[in-house]
Amino acid sequence: MLLTRLDRRAATLIRLAGLALVVWSMLSANRHPGFSGRGLVITVLLVLSVVCWLAWTIWPIGERGVTADLYVLAGAGGVLIGASPDSAASAFVFVAVVAAGARAELMRALPVVLVGTLALAVSVLIYDLGAVGLVAYALGFAAALLAASNSRQSVLRAEQAELLLAQTQRSHEEQLRAARLEESTRIARDIHDVLAHTLAGLTIQLEATSALIAQDADRDTVLARVRRAHELAREGLRETRRAVGALRGDRAPAQAGIEALVAEYRAAGDAPVALTIDGDLGRLVGPTGEAVLRAAQEALTNVRKHAPGADVSVAVHAGEAAGEDVVLLVQDQHSGDRQVRSANSLASSGGGFGLLGMRERAEHLGGSLNAGVAGDGWRVELRLPPPSDPLTATEEAQ
Numbered sequence: 001m002l003l004t005r006l007d008r009r010a011a012t013l014i015r016l017a018g019l020a021l022v023v024w025s026m027l028s029a030n031r032h033p034g035f036s037g038r039g040l041v042i043t044v045l046l047v048l049s050v051v052c053w054l055a056w057t058i059w060p061i062g063e064r065g066v067t068a069d070l071y072v073l074a075g076a077g078g079v080l081i082g083a084s085p086d087s088a089a090s091a092f093v094f095v096a097v098v099a100a101g102a103r104a105e106l107m108r109a110l111p112v113v114l115v116g117t118l119a120l121a122v123s124v125l126i127y128d129l130g131a132v133g134l135v136a137y138a139l140g141f142a143a144a145l146l147a148a149s150n151s152r153q154s155v156l157r158a159e160q161a162e163l164l165l166a167q168t169q170r171s172h173e174e175q176l177r178a179a180r181l182e183e184s185t186r187i188a189r190d191i192h193d194v195l196a197h198t199l200a201g202l203t204i205q206l207e208a209t210s211a212l213i214a215q216d217a218d219r220d221t222v223l224a225r226v227r228r229a230h231e232l233a234r235e236g237l238r239e240t241r242r243a244v245g246a247l248r249g250d251r252a253p254a255q256a257g258i259e260a261l262v263a264e265y266r267a268a269g270d271a272p273v274a275l276t277i278d279g280d281l282g283r284l285v286g287p288t289g290e291a292v293l294r295a296a297q298e299a300l301t302n303v304r305k306h307a308p309g310a311d312v313s314v315a316v317h318a319g320e321a322a323g324e325d326v327v328l329l330v331q332d333q334h335s336g337d338r339q340v341r342s343a344n345s346l347a348s349s350g351g352g353f354g355l356l357g358m359r360e361r362a363e364h365l366g367g368s369l370n371a372g373v374a375g376d377g378w379r380v381e382l383r384l385p386p387p388s389d390p391l392t393a394t395e396e397a398q
Contacts, residue, residue: 015057018095019050022088026080029087038127042083045076049092052076056099066104066112070096074116081137082123090137093120097141101148109149113141185360201268202236204304205229228268254289255281255316258296262314265300271309273300279318283326288387291361292316292328295369298358299330299380307332310377319386325367326384333377358382 026032026046033043052073059067077092093116100109117138124134209225255277262275284292296314303312310332317327355371358380362369367384 012057015053018091019053019057022053022091023050025088026084029084031084031086038083042080045080045083049073049076049080049089053092053095056095066100066108070100070112071115074112075119078116078119078121079123081120082127082129085127085129085133090140093137093141094144097144098148101145102152106145106149109145113138113145116141201232201264201304202229204268204308205232231267232264254284254293257293258284258314258316261293261297261300265304265312271303271311273312273314275314277316277318279316279324279326280320281318283318283386284316286387287365288326288384291358291365291367291384292326292382294361295328295358295380295382296330298355302378302380303330303332307378322386324386326386328380328382330380331374331377333375 023046026042031038031042033039033046035043052069055067055069056073074093074096077089077094077096080087080089080092083089096112097109097116100112103109117134120137121134123129124131205225205228209222209229212222212225258277259275262273265273283289296316300312300314303310312330312332315327315329317329319326355369358371359369362382362384365384367382369380369382371378371380373379
């Protein structure tokens, strides 16, 4: 049984050395091989046993099932025990029994024990030996089979444990890869939200400044536009720091950020924008507040891109009752007395990930986002479940 845990070359050498010792014991025994009578029987059975032993050596334990060579080895060895009682012929039977127990299940290996015991019983009758030896050998064969079977089960359990460990490690690696992918997606979404909003405002200001310069506008007007571009750049840096803070787990309230977004939109002179925020403002913190802020930011950016000059309304209802959703509604509309400019060069910018990012963020929090045409404009509605611990959220917001 220990041979299964050794290097194959070392195990082969040990098997061959064992065979040499058994053959030597039979050659030096009182009842040794010969060419007539009992000696001839010993010679024939020894040759068969040696051939089967070599087969066992060539095909190691565990690589095949219970094969014919094991039955022959057990039968020949059983007869040799009686024919040459003062030799080590019993080793042939024990090898056959152990090999069978190591290769197959207990019930499939049991016939090898029966063959060896039956052959020994025939030999005892032929050579008039005592029954006590028969019983002792039979018990020894059974014990060897049980030991080999237990060893086989231990090896199988160890292999299954290693396989389970490998599967667990692969599963853990897959979970890590999924977590890294999710984190990368979240970072990409936040970067898109910040850059799209900031660069959209900068592009509008730079386009306007370029047009003023081309029209030979006065210096103060051009400088005002340049200063406004500087303010947008600084605002972009503040938003970037805010996004980084959110990635690190900061839970700053989003109300101030939403008000700043609307104020910046108004200051840019794009179009009138109305803002209403009500409900339990303590809910606008953490991932929920960040999702509402980024959705409002992306919606206003899309208005700048695709409907510059349209009237915009931004409404945030943080909810109050238990289970009441946090709702953001951003809608632009073409007023009858206000000319909406055609989409500018910003309309072709971006990769189309804005709505996708908002929807992913909403679904990650268990909410939903709907966007589409509504009347003469475009409507974005974000619904999120309230934070799991609004009391704690309110305290952090304060």
